[in-house]
Amino acid sequence: MGLFETAAAKALASSGVFLFMTVLLIAAAKRISTCIALFSVQSLIITAQIIAVSRMHHSTEGFVIAGLVLSVKVIAIPYVLYRIVEELKAPRDVSSSTSSSQSVFIAAGLILLSFFAVRPYVGVLGGDQAMLAAAVALVLTGGFLMVSRKKALMQVVGLLVLDNGIFLAALTTTFGMPLVIEIGIVFDLLMGVFLMGLFVFRIRDTFDHLDVSKLRRLRG
Amino acid sequence: MNHAIFKSLLFLGAGAISDAAHTLDLEELGGLQKRMPLTGTVFLIACCSIVGLPLFNGFVSEWLTFRSFLAGSEMTNLSAAIVLPLAAGVLALIGGLAAACFAKVYGVGFLGRPRSGEAGRANEASLPMQAGMGALATACVVIGIFPGLVLRSLGALTEELLPGAALPPAATSLTVVLPWIALFVLVLVGGFAGFKRAKKLTATWACGLPGLDERMQYTSTAFSKPLRKVFSRVYRAERTLEVVPGDPPYFPVSISYRSVRTTSFEKFLYRPGVDAIVTAALRLRRLQTGNIQIYLLYIFAALIALLMFMRWA
Amino acid sequence: MTLMTNVLQVLLLILLAPLVRGVISRIKARIQNRRGASVWRPYADVLKLFRKQDLVPASASFVFRLAPMVVFTTTLVVAAFVPLLHGLALLGVTGDFVLLVYLLALGRFFLMLGAMDGGSSFGGMGASREALVSTLAEAPFLLALMSVAIAAHTASIAGMVQWTMGQNFFQFSAVHALAFAALVLVAIAETGRIPVDNPTTHLELTMIHEAMVLEYSGPSLALIEWASAIKLTVVMALLIALFVPWGMASSVSALALGVASLVMLLKIAALVLALALVECSVAKLRMYLVPDFLGVASALAILAVVFTALMR
Numbered sequence: 029m030g031l032f033e034t035a036a037a038k039a040l041a042s043s044g045v046f047l048f049m050t051v052l053l054i055a056a057a058k059r060i061s062t063c064i065a066l067f068s069v070q071s072l073i074i075t076a077q078i079i080a081v082s083r084m085h086h087s088t089e090g091f092v093i094a095g096l097v098l099s100v101k102v103i104a105i106p107y108v109l110y111r112i113v114e115e116l117k118a119p120r121d122v123s124s125s126t127s128s129s130q131s132v133f134i135a136a137g138l139i140l141l142s143f144f145a146v147r148p149y150v151g152v153l154g155g156d157q158a159m160l161a162a163a164v165a166l167v168l169t170g171g172f173l174m175v176s177r178k179k180a181l182m183q184v185v186g187l188l189v190l191d192n193g194i195f196l197a198a199l200t201t202t203f204g205m206p207l208v209i210e211i212g213i214v215f216d217l218l219m220g221v222f223l224m225g226l227f228v229f230r231i232r233d234t235f236d237h238l239d240v241s242k243l244r245r246l247r248g
Numbered sequence: 249m250n251h252a253i254f255k256s257l258l259f260l261g262a263g264a265i266s267d268a269a270h271t272l273d274l275e276e277l278g279g280l281q282k283r284m285p286l287t288g289t290v291f292l293i294a295c296c297s298i299v300g301l302p303l304f305n306g307f308v309s310e311w312l313t314f315r316s317f318l319a320g321s322e323m324t325n326l327s328a329a330i331v332l333p334l335a336a337g338v339l340a341l342i343g344g345l346a347a348a349c350f351a352k353v354y355g356v357g358f359l360g361r362p363r364s365g366e367a368g369r370a371n372e373a374s375l376p377m378q379a380g381m382g383a384l385a386t387a388c389v390v391i392g393i394f395p396g397l398v399l400r401s402l403g404a405l406t407e408e409l410l411p412g413a414a415l416p417p418a419a420t421s422l423t424v425v426l427p428w429i430a431l432f433v434l435v436l437v438g439g440f441a442g443f444k445r446a447k448k449l450t451a452t453w454a455c456g457l458p459g460l461d462e463r464m465q466y467t468s469t470a471f472s473k474p475l476r477k478v479f480s481r482v483y484r485a486e487r488t489l490e491v492v493p494g495d496p497p498y499f500p501v502s503i504s505y506r507s508v509r510t511t512s513f514e515k516f517l518y519r520p521g522v523d524a525i526v527t528a529a530l531r532l533r534r535l536q537t538g539n540i541q542i543y544l545l546y547i548f549a550a551l552i553a554l555l556m557f558m559r560w561a
Numbered sequence: 562m563t564l565m566t567n568v569l570q571v572l573l574l575i576l577l578a579p580l581v582r583g584v585i586s587r588i589k590a591r592i593q594n595r596r597g598a599s600v601w602r603p604y605a606d607v608l609k610l611f612r613k614q615d616l617v618p619a620s621a622s623f624v625f626r627l628a629p630m631v632v633f634t635t636t637l638v639v640a641a642f643v644p645l646l647h648g649l650a651l652l653g654v655t656g657d658f659v660l661l662v663y664l665l666a667l668g669r670f671f672l673m674l675g676a677m678d679g680g681s682s683f684g685g686m687g688a689s690r691e692a693l694v695s696t697l698a699e700a701p702f703l704l705a706l707m708s709v710a711i712a713a714h715t716a717s718i719a720g721m722v723q724w725t726m727g728q729n730f731f732q733f734s735a736v737h738a739l740a741f742a743a744l745v746l747v748a749i750a751e752t753g754r755i756p757v758d759n760p761t762t763h764l765e766l767t768m769i770h771e772a773m774v775l776e777y778s779g780p781s782l783a784l785i786e787w788a789s790a791i792k793l794t795v796v797m798a799l800l801i802a803l804f805v806p807w808g809m810a811s812s813v814s815a816l817a818l819g820v821a822s823l824v825m826l827l828k829i830a831a832l833v834l835a836l837a838l839v840e841c842s843v844a845k846l847r848m849y850l851v852p853d854f855l856g857v858a859s860a861l862a863i864l865a866v867v868f869t870a871l872m873r
Contacts, residue, residue, distance in 0.1 A: 042734065042735075044735075045734070045735040045738050046738070048735065048738075048739075049738055049739075049742070052742075052860075052861065052864075056857050127853050127856070128853055128856075128857060129852070129853045129854075129855075129856020129857050129859070129860060130856070132856070132857045132860040132861070133856070133860045135860075136860045136861075136863065136864040139864065140864070140867060140871075143871060158735070279620060279622075279680075281622035281623070281624060281678075282620075282622050285622075285623075288622070292624070292674075296667075296670070299666075299670060300663065301663060301666060301667040301670060302660060302663050302664050302667055303667070307663060310659075310663070311659050311660070311663075314659045314703075315657075315659070315716065317707075318707065318710060318711065318716055321707075321711040321869070321870065322714075326870060326871075329870040330866070330867050330870045330871075333704070333707050333708070333711060333866045333869075333870075334704070334863060334866055334867075336703060336704065336707055337700045337701075337703065337704040337707075337859070337862070337863065337866070338700070340662075340699045340700040340702070340703040340704070341696070341697075341699065341700040343663075343666075343699060344666075344695060344696030344697065344698075344699040344700065345696055347666060347669075347670055347692070347695065347696065347699075348692035348693070348695075348696050351670055351673045351674060351677070351688065351692055352692070354674060355673065355674050355676075355677030355678070355685075355688060356677065358622070358624075359621075359622060359624060359625075359674060359677045359678035359680075360620060360677055360678060360679070360680040360685075361620040361680045421654075421655040421656075421657070421717075422655075422657075422660070424655055425652060425655040425656050425660070428652075429638050429652075429664075432634065432637075432638060433631075433634045433635070433638065436630070436633070436634045436637070437627070437630045437631065437634055440630045440633075440784070441626075441627075441630065449616075449617055449618075449619045450616045450617070450618060450619070466677070466682050466684070466685020466686055466688070466689060467685075470685065470686075470689065471685060471688070471689040471692070472689070472692075473689065474689055474690060474692075474693040474848070474849075475692065475693050475696065477849065478693065478697070478849070478852045
């Protein structure tokens with residue numbers, strides 16, 4: 029094993045840390061575009077992990093999935109979201125119901141919670157504790173983002189982060205799902221984002237704002 | 249022990265102020281450093297000590313506390329290993345608040361210009377008071393620079409009380425490094441001060457306008473305003489701003505602003521306790537008959553009760 | 562030889578500090594499409610100020626003139642804590658991180674008092690804001706250093722640096738990443754750089770540090786300016802020493818030290834570039850958003866401390 033591979037292995041072992049950092053940064057970010065960029069970075073880290081895992085297991089399927097994730101989650105979805113933000117010409121802040129320091133505190137709490145939550149299962153499921161905790165933390169913070177951010181677009185970002193978490197959990201425990209399912213999920217997401225984009229435009233046109241907390245007409 | 253020294257020094261200083269300026273309201277003090285140089289200097293030393301700045305004795309205590317928190321992180325108990333280092337953060341926050349508070353006390357009380365006539369006419373404290381404060385201030389500085397003097401004897405004492413609880417070896421590094429830093433600071437500050445500089449007295453900058461008066465200084469309430477606002481959950485200030493508009497609305501006739509602060513500690517933490525104690529005290533007052541024999545009876549009864557307690561406990 | 566290197570380190574930090582400042586403002590000027598002043602301008606400024614008269618407000622007491630000296634000397638002492646070229650420093654072994662943080666606090670305390678001694682409202686305003694920022698910055702500062710200290714099982718700065726040098730470069734630890742992020746935020750607040758305070762502002766109402774030194778002139782101002790330049794450089798050197806010390810000389814020989822100084826120069830240049838970029842792309846925060854900024858730092862620092870316990 030050459031120097032490069034040793035370095036790659038070490039970096040992979042600590043890539044969970046980078047995922048934590050992206051989570052905290054998304055919680056701290058004040059602009060939608062920053063969140064989108066961070067989501068893209070997060071997906072890139074996960075892509076690197078997929079490549080590393082599939083290399084370890086000598087599976088070609090893994091490379092296909094990696095390419096898929098790279099093209100869809102790292103490039104396509106962030107690009108579409110960027111375009112939506114540009115086209116909307118709406119205010120660019122995330123308008124959170126918690127201040128950014130509170131959000132970071134909550135995200136930090138969620139990370140710790142996920143560490144304690146996965147602790148008993150590390151031995152059973154195998155896989156790295158930090159990685160598994162990162163997966164749970166991604167799911168939790170994705171949910172938190174959807175709950176606390178008022179802009180409709182941030183709900184999409186929250187959902188995407190949550191999906192990254194599920195994906196990572198599958199990757200660390202069973203070394204990924206079958207190829208067909210992966211492809212299905214990824215395209216599902218892509219369609220979801222397109223649909224959500226359409227909806228966001230409609231919401232804007234109908235109500236003149238994107239604030240989800242003001243959409244209350246539905247209740248009977 | 250350090251606490252005892254600088255706290256009593258602060259109280260003595262406060263006493264000297266009230267003696268000289270007939271008030272303890274910070275908003276009416278100011279400029280006392282010029283009027284009472286010695287009291288001012290020892291008060292400054294006491295402030296530095298209580299804030300826990302190095303080269304003063306408060307820091308030694310603070311440092312020992314931090315080091316014990318750090319040592320706590322080595323414990324095998326997971327929750328203790330997490331909570332103890334975090335307590336250091338709380339201590340640091342308190343230290344920061346103390347620094348803000350005492351910068352305000354000294355800065356508003358002793359620096360700048362007098363905010364009232366009384367403060368402008370204040371005179372230095374009497375000689376015995378000066379001597380007392382001077383001795384305590386010297387103790388602050390000496391312990392602050394040579395903590396080894398006290399730490400060694402205190403270490404021996406704890407060794408006697410709790411065998412095995414010796415002073416951490418790391419403490420010696422502090423006793424080595426502090427005198428060096430003190431020497432360095434002293435030499436450098438002395439060098440700068442000795443270096444004769446052309447000095448000229450001028451008026452304070454007032455944006456080029458004449459007539460800067462003492463009412464334009466920052467008041468103590470204004471000084472702590474940002475902190476109050478940040479911790480508004482704790483303080484819950486009630487503020488009212490009344491503006492009487494003038495003829496052109498940009499030049500109001502009068503503006504009055506008042507801000508009432510009741511800390512929520514006072515409301516929710518102390519009040520119930522204080523109320524309970526007051527009612528209890530009122531009830532207990534019936535015991536106070538004023539008859540000396542009754543008091544003797546109480547003492548006697550206490551003695552008997554103690555004996556019985558010792559027998560059966 | 563070791564002692565000489567240690568003294569050399571301190572001298573380097575002190576003498577190069579104005580240059581760092583000059584380079585930052587030069588890079589900022591280039592990014593903003595200006596020519597910018599020479600990188601040697603801070604030296605000229607300090608020299609010019611030292612030759613000038615010291616103006617003292619009539620109402621001020623001895624504290625006013627003492628404060629700049631205290632600020633300068635404490636910063637000098639702090640400079641002696643930080644390893645620069647090899648894993649040791651003059652006070653790096655005997656002095657620990659608590660002493661470092663509180664020495665900086667000592668300087669700041671006196672600067673606040675000196676500002677209030679001028680008797681104008683601006684000094685008081687600057688001191689009041691500085692009190693707010695420093696109060697909130699102290700906890701994350703100490704906690705972040707503490708987390709590294711716990712991981713390294715030592716409280717001395719040099720010990721921490723040597724421990725980090727022994728770690729594998731590619732094994733990024735969560736503690737280091739979090740503590741680094743927290744310390745960067747604190748460093749920005751501590752040295753009064755842009756999202757928190759604007760060092761080049763000329764509008765009194767937006768000032769923090771500048772409002773405090775408004776009344777100072779001549780040699781006193783020179784001391785304060787030089788001290789703040791040293792502080793900036795020292796904080797940068799501290800960040801480098803604690804988190805990316807690789808490349809420092811492991812033995813004290815002329816060759817190793819030469820290589821180490823070259824590497825250190827590159828690292829500082831990278832930090833300076835990053836700082837200039839951040840300062841050009843970020844707007845100064847509103848005063849009451851600063852607590853939020855430092856709250857993020859506190860959250861990161863707390864997480865770092867908890868992680869040290871979890872990772873053991």
